[in-house]
Amino acid sequence: MEHETRTELPSTDQTQARRALHIALLRRAGGPLLSAVLLCLALWALHAMASEVTYRQIAGYVHTLPNTDIGLAVLLTGAGYAVMTLYDWFGLASIGRRLPPRRVGLISFISYAFSNALGMSLLISGSIRYRFYVQAGLSTGEIGRVVLYTTMSFWLGLAALTGCTLLLVPIPPDVPLSGLRIPLAIVLVLVPLAWFAVSLTVRRPLRVWRWNVSAPTPIVAARQILVGALDWGLAAGVLYVLMPEAIAGGFGHFLAIFVVAQMAGLISHVPGGLGVFEAVMLAGFGATGNQGLEAPILGSLAAYRLVYYLLPLCVATVMVIWREVRALRHAAMVSPWFSSLLPPFFAGLTLVCGAVLLFSGATLAIPGRMEILRGFVPLPLVEVSHFLSSVVGMLLLILARGLQRRLDAAYVLTLVLLILGAIFSLLKGIDYEEATLLSLLALALAPAHRYFHRRASLFRASFSPGWMLAIGAVLACSTWLVFFSFKHVEYSNNLWWEFSFHHGGAPRALRALVGATAVVMLVALANLIRPARPRRAMPGEAEFARAMPLIKQFDSAQAHLALVGDKMLMFAPGDSAFIMYDIEGRSWVAMGDPVGKDEEARRELVWTFRENCERAGGWPLFYQVRPQDLDLYLDVGMNLLKIGEEARVRLDQFNLDGKSKKTLRGTVNKLSRDGLRMEIVPIEGVPALLPRLKAISDAWMRDKKVREKRFSLGLFDERYLCRTPMAVVWQGEEPVAFANVFVTETKEEASVDLMRHLPEGPSGIMDFLFIELMVWAKAEGYRWFNLGMAPLSGLQNRRTAPLWSRFGAMVFGRGERFYNFRGLHRYKDKFDPEWEPRYIAVPGGIALPLALANVASLISGGLGGVVRR
Known part of the structure; x- marks a missing residue:
């Protein structure tokens, strides 16, 4: 609501925010880079000492x-x-x-x-x-x-x-x-x-x-x-x-x-x-x-x-696989934590198997096994198998990232490559140990298809610095192994074209290393060719028509904020869900949870949104998300910070009885005697009223000395206001206050967005409007009435609380000179609401101060609005 949520985050100095960004970027890139340098130095030292x-x-x-x-x-x-x-x-x-x-x-x-x-x-x-x-x-x-x-x-x-x-x-x-x-x-x-x-x-x-x-x-x-x-x-x-x-x-x-x-x-x-x-x-x-x-x-x-x-890792792998087999036999044993653990578990094992294949391709095969192999496998097949086993190893390293992201294509390709890798391991040197490891992982992965449900493209998966370091470390160690294993072989250009059972170890290792390096370079090139930063394409009537059925069936009335027109809309396939978002700086800020009833579509949309952000070099943020949807963000590895609480009134228990409601009861009775009444104007009647309501809005803004906000609340825009019903308070034949109303077809929740009144209007007019709206919504059969969020309320200032919680609690208690945090909470609390926490979901390692400043800038209509009313 406009007069209550003008500034939902403390102002942040732009210079400090930029400094925080530089520090975060340095910390994020500096750590992996330093580790890579130390690894190279260690391999060089090993080569010199041995x-x-x-x-x-x-x-x-x-x-x-x-x-x-x-x-x-x-x-x-x-x-x-x-x-x-x-x-x-x-x-x-x-x-x-x-x-x-x-x-x-x-x-x-x-x-x-x-x-x-x-x-x-x-x-x-x-x-x-x-x-x-x-x-x-x-x-x-x-x-x-x-x-x-x-x-x-x-x-x-x-x-x-x-x-x-x-x-x-x-x-x-x-x-x-x-x-x-x-x-x-x-x-x-x-x-x-x-x-x-x-x-x-x-x-x-x-x-x-x-x-x-x-x-x-x-x-x-x-x-x-x-x-x-x-x-x-x-x-x-x-x-x-x-x-x-x-x-x-x-x-x-x-x-x-x-x-x-x-x-x-x-x-x-x-x-x-x-x-x-x-x-x-x-x-x-x-x-x-x-x-x-x-x-x-x-x-x-x-x-x-x-x-x-390696031995404990294999034992732990068997234990988890055994747990998976039992879960297949007893479906009730499958629990959410186990389902979310399996994709990164299989990703880690795939990473290990890829490293094993690369290390094996970089070393000399056991002579006795090669002699056995010589009797029934042609040399060209041995050479091709050795080369392809290393290529498969590098592909497994890359596909491990796709498995972590739960991609269906990564699952299928990994399964195929594990089987091919096992075959190539046998054909290149009867490496039955590797073949057994790869086969066991393929057997464990085969029944786990349901955990890799995402249909997104493999080329959309981005690689974090940690993943790039892991892949680079394996490739660097493989390179060192090649030169270490065959240091006794004198290099010549003819070495690349030498094919032999007994003396072909070094040529095979060199060719395999080149093949693996070519694969990683092609993938790196594909990741470097990223799409340009998307242009701001605000939705039109066609997009609103696609979004409206989802908004009306969603259980949160705040989904109507998509109709403001100041946020871009990202739809799931088949228009089964959408995300409303805007971009400020590097922050891609989604307003609320994905809107829609299809849980799989909503979950996939969160993944897609994050991947689009990462490809464009941005930070994905989800602002004001609800407790029941937190698993959507934990599933993609985001962190959650509490930013306040939302007040929701249970309408079947709402009344004005009792001593605690005496003041509200008196306000309603007095204003009713003075001739005030509330009317719900349907959508088709709103356009004719807007000129009269515009005068009220302008007078309210002049009196409050504020300007229009956006993003997490609406603004006085005729196209937006004509898309929702309007609650109007009349005094005689003149409107004195109004609010546009959010209602859903499910009758789960009703709410309001823009609330404005004449400055010279009767005292208590906002209380009157709220109460009349709740009485109306209760009569219409709605379960909840949403009063909106109280920023920073409910945050703990205990010594054991996280730093953000303690800072937010301090601002809530002592920041009255900037924003009436406590007063807003007290105002809403007199309606006896149930307070429900709201969070912001952010990826780990980002410059949090700058991200929060970007959110504040979006709401305030620019950085200048953060520090001005």
Whole structure:
């Protein structure tokens, strides 16, 4: 309503907003770019330090590892993942929640198996925990506290173990940070000691980055430090038993190098610390008099990756697949959290399978298997299979993004490519291990078609910096593997055209690498050729005619805002739903939820809207979305911020009885005696009234010293006002107030938009109009009357609340000089409404201040309107 929602967001300085944009862009692009640089440096260092090592020597060491060592490494891995469950168990205990140990163990194991193998631990493990714990009945705040507890335990344990080890054990001078060993050790040891000291002395919440954290008890702090240290100690033990005997004598020196390497890998943000961890380990042991052991060390590191990362990932995959099979047999077991977890789960596995194919194509095939293959497979077929297996691997990396976006085409192509990849793996070198992995994933993916329901084009899927980094990292590692595996082969131009069973490994790897690189370059080129920024094409009568049936059948009367004509309309196929939106700066702001009854069409429209924004380099925002539709935005990975509450009056309980309604009752009775009456003018009668109503509107605007707003409310426009009925208050034969009325055919909700009155009109005229409208709507059989939103109401200012909530609560309580937030809430509250939260959905990592400034600019008709009435 015009006089109530003129400014729904605090004003933001344009210079500060632009600065926030630059910082956000730098943070978004700088992190992946730095990780890519560190990965390249690590691969270069590995190549330099292992210059005398051949791929066959490394593979030979792995094959000669004793079964007892491998079995002990597996046992230690199991113990390590069992200890990881204590993170969640004690985290739940810290917030006073208890879950069955079996469920906690399942949640912890699956989250850590995926995050350890794929990297991006906070994102992956946090999202998996969110899906599981929501199903278990935990609130978002409780889940956030558990994730914070586990993250702090993880780092406290690493800091304690690393600091103590560096204090007690010297490290070689060639290891990174060796010159700062003592200062670094002291700092790291002080971190857990300070945390423990806090638990003994402080009882107030502590500020940790963006969160306020309750000070732990001494027992809780000790648990965090000890569990984290034990976790890292067991991880070190897995690698220690796989190391060659020549350097296995001193666990202290080994542990010092291990923890430094792990910390370097974590700081680099390279997925799984791939390359960085190996480079530091090789540098550390190569500098301790272990020259000549580079091949065994690299072999033990490869075995460690298989045992500690890949094996748990395979077990977690089997567990989720088993859960999927059970769900197929018992449909009732399929729950929303599981349905939303499966697409990113299959995307992650597809990414792993693509990497396996690329790494396999970059290395030498096992000679014995090639000899067997020579007896019944023609050489041309082997060459083609080797080349195509790498192409399939790169395509799987790219299609993984489509699976995450739930694209039907990505599902079909991935299924086909997994089968082809398994066949090519057998034909190029009898790699039955790869073929088995690909076949198992294809079998698991086959019955999951219903989770990939989107019919959008594959070419519309955009790639985030994280995805580009993951694909680039795999390609970079594959390139390094090619040159490392065949460093003994002298390069010549004829090498590209050499075909042989026994001496064709290097040519095949080079050709396969070129094929994979060509695929990724073509996809990158297709993504660079983006459509131009769309022109503002406001809807005409044809678009309004398409939208009107959806508006009338929608359960929210606010869908009538599409008729204002100041927002573009995006329709779903078959006109089964639409989104109204406008563009300000980089922000594509949708007003409200998608309008329509078809839930699948609404869900697909949210995906389409986001993809269109990303292709144009914009930010998708959904403003004033309702609680019942939050899953639409969580499904596409958007974040939700509460921006206020909407007041809705339940009409079957509305009356003017009781002491609390005495003032309203008196106002209505007095104005009725003075001759005021309300009339609902149908649409066909509105045009004739508009000249008289225009005079009221102009007088109201002059008196209030305001100008027309837009976007989230209407304006005095004859074409718009002629599309809705009009409530007019008459005093005798003269109109003194009016409001255009939003009504739906479903009788679910009625509301108003533009409300204006003569400044010299009777006191209480707006109360009179509201009450008469509610009485009329109740008589007509409507269930609810919507009074509109009270911005920033209902936000919490507690220490544990998010930063945005605390800021909004502060503005709500102290921002009266800018906008009457409290007064608006009090005014609506006297009608005894039910308050329902409203949110804004935003993608993660955007410059939030600028996005909010763009929304305010849209509502106010420009940045100048944000600071002027």
